[in-house]
Amino acid sequence: MSTTPNDRVVETAAKSLDDDDVVLEMIRACAHKNQCYSCGEDESVVDEKIVNDECAYTFASPFVLSRGEKEQQCRGIFVNMKTRRAVSRKYLRLDSRKTNRQGLYLERRFRKVFDDVKIEEEEKEEKRKSTPITKLGVGIHGGFEEEDFAKPKYTVAKDERIVVYDCERDVILAGMKVDFEKDRQTEEARNDDASSKLPTVVFECAKTISKKEGYDAKKDVMASWEDVPNVSKYSENLVQVKSEGKTRISPDPKTWKCFETGETTNLWLNLSDGVIGSGRRHFDGSGGNGSALRHYQSEKTKGNEYPLVVKLGTITPDGADVYSYAADEDDAVTDPKLAEHLKFWGIDIMSQVKTEQTMNEIQIDKNRTFEFDAITEHGKDLREVSGEGLIGLRNLGNSCYVNSVVQVMKECANVRKVFADEKQKEHVFETGNSGGAKAIENDPLAQTVKLFSSLTSSEYARTSEELSDETQKKQDLRGLAEGLAPRMFKRLIGEGHAEFSTARQQDAREFFEHCLEKFDKWQKDGVRESRFFANEHAGGVALSSISSEFQFETLARTVCGSSHKAKFEVGSHTVLDMCVPREKAVKIETTKEELETAASKRQKKEGEEDAPAPLEVPFATCLETFTQESIIEDYYSPAIQGKTFATRKTFLKTCPNVLALCVNRYYVGDDWRPTKMDCVVNVPERLNIESMRVDEKKDVDAYELLPEDVDMDANAAANAAPAANEITADDAIVAQLVAMGFSENGSKRAAIATSNASAEVAMEWVFAHSEDPDFNDPPVTTMDLSKDVDKTNSVSVEAISQLESMGFSSAASRTALRVSGNSNSVEAACEWLFANMDNIDDACAKAERELEEKEQAGGDASSTNDTTTNEIIDGKGEYELFGVVSHMGSNTACGHYVAHVKKNNQWILFNDEKVAVSESPPLGLGYLYFFRRL
Structure with a gap:
């Protein structure tokens, strides 16, 4: 039986791993076997993208721990010289197996070298104290203090080796150190440096990987909060x-x-x-x-x-x-x-x-004296903490909305069960597509699991010794370059979305709902593809969808003012919206001192007036606005077949396991722009919403139902409810928009134009069309796309037409609508099309094959035999607050977000990377509040 050169090298290596000639022969053989190309000379044969400083499976980086024997527990990474993607030592075998037993890697181990840290920190502190605040931002020059962004300077010592890895035995057979700064062509290098004898193709490939600008080198700058005029x-x-x-x-x-x-x-x-x-x-x-x-x-x-x-x-x-x-x-x-x-x-x-003062300076002063200081607890010496569930996230530049929402969601039991379970994580990684780290990097389920499992484990936590040692703490000894940076997750969660795919600041509430939608989809896809460990067992318990924990139903009752008959509409929601009535705001007198911080008690400028006392709107008043009756003018009643008025009231029909409550401090000003109310709404830590629940006997059974189908003459029919294939404005959405100051006709137009998607979507339409000359004209109903369906492929003909008008082909439009699982969801179809734009023909062909296979197996695009449960959960409406997302800034499109989470009966502040025990959690200044059932 003949043996290959590589087999002979492995046998020889066992005898003399220190022999440079043996190592060189092993590298040559491995390079020949794996067809290692030089990405510096032949871009046509490799993917241009190189990820050389973050493991696709973990947050491991090239940096190692900085002391003693722990250096052997290296967090260094290995870059696959075929796929140009990095993995940690823990997942080296999986990556190799998924890339056809690839065995040639560039090992990268970096170490931070600090010099005179204490002196440098003292100088930075003095400079920080003397620098005036001139910019509305955190961690930028001239912005508010943020210690986490004032990193001490250091140099980076690099240790890089080309290694040969044996997947079968999970061992590194040999390695050769390389220095890419040296000229390997000199006589001295050829005589003294064995790496100068490396095959050119191998050396150049490794050099290109090493020199490639990585994620960290791109300088993710903390962006300013300011709106750029x-x-x-x-x-x-x-x-x-x-x-x-x-x-x-x-x-x-x-x-x-x-x-x-x-x-x-x-x-x-x-x-x-x-x-x-x-x-x-x-x-x-x-x-x-x-x-x-x-x-x-x-x-x-x-x-x-x-x-x-x-x-x-x-x-x-x-x-x-x-x-x-x-x-x-x-x-x-x-x-x-x-x-x-x-x-x-x-x-x-x-x-x-x-x-x-400029308008920017006015806003800065308002933030300094009230909102910013109160929310971030500025001026207080907060005790930093670290451990399971106490891991900070790096700000990638206007990504604080991502960090804050994720830090709260990780506290939800179902999120941990689905995305943070250790067995689930390993199974998700194992069942990923071929391609190893390259596939995992673009796998949304895997990246979500990576993020939540890392945040809820102690793998990236500092020890108590590190936290107590100021020098060590400043040196960031966790082995990470700049802390956990959720770059891969952020890219995938925002992919295809017009806003979340950008680097602009976003609304945390909208992002939370976007997360629920994406998590449900990724979870459903994972269950269908048997990527969850629980599905490997017969009779395994089905996983509840992530959104089901937050879903609840409302019941809207509309009562005809003439006949006193009623109609009832059930709505499904994941966020309970609380409007803040501006007219109910009162000045705070007794608690003003409690809200002041050391920073706000600074010496006033000459001629500066006292800051006005903050305003407060009682939380009970906000609750009342949700359930109070509203008047609908010019209401067509089928009971009297004519116009009259009606009253409308909304009740809770069910109460979710986790209640997400949004305190909407934003209103539409006289200039039609969203404006934030600078006020306190003291949300209680214990909340009982049973009083908001519908009483079936009193609120429903006591009313006779309005007729749905009645015989009408031609004149009445002209004013009656439209035909079944027409969209009419949802009264609940209209009522919410009218309460915010929009005209009734404009609100109806917005609801119809957005197919009654939600009040938030309708509001976006209003902002875009409020200057239209016909904005306040009576609305014109539009066709419901779901009524006109292509029977052959069960997709909406009108939806296909809309997609074709955007430039997509008929075939691609039909495939996208089928893949989305909703025959008339143009938005979902667009998202899929944009996500696959680079290779749309291949993506459509693959999707059609998968759809055909499912149909042959007795399923379809939107349902399978193995799926997640999405039932509405109901229970007692008594809750305890466990998370708050707070916003600082003039509106949700700018500013800064932080999160406060209650763990073990104490509140923890998550301000991007900074994690500390909160002394005075700003429960009255939150934007999103999260409660769990008692």
């Missing part, structure tokens, strides 16, 4: 007119005053006609009287478009605060010709000195 379209051709007697503005600030009230602060100069007016009043009562806006509106009625105003006192050579009152902008803007426009009024921008 757009350039005003009115700037280029701005009309400027000098009125009689007004040719210039006085350079003396003492002479500036509002033309209407005589106020001398918060003044805005209209760049078109030179009128000085007062700015708008803030929600807390501070600010101006709005005369500048009224002047613009007055001129608008005369046919004059004078939209741009600049805040006096903020003008410097670097710019100024500029605002556009134009309806199609109505926002802070940038004026590229500001110097020219100011010069028209005799103002030399180069000689101006700032005397007033």
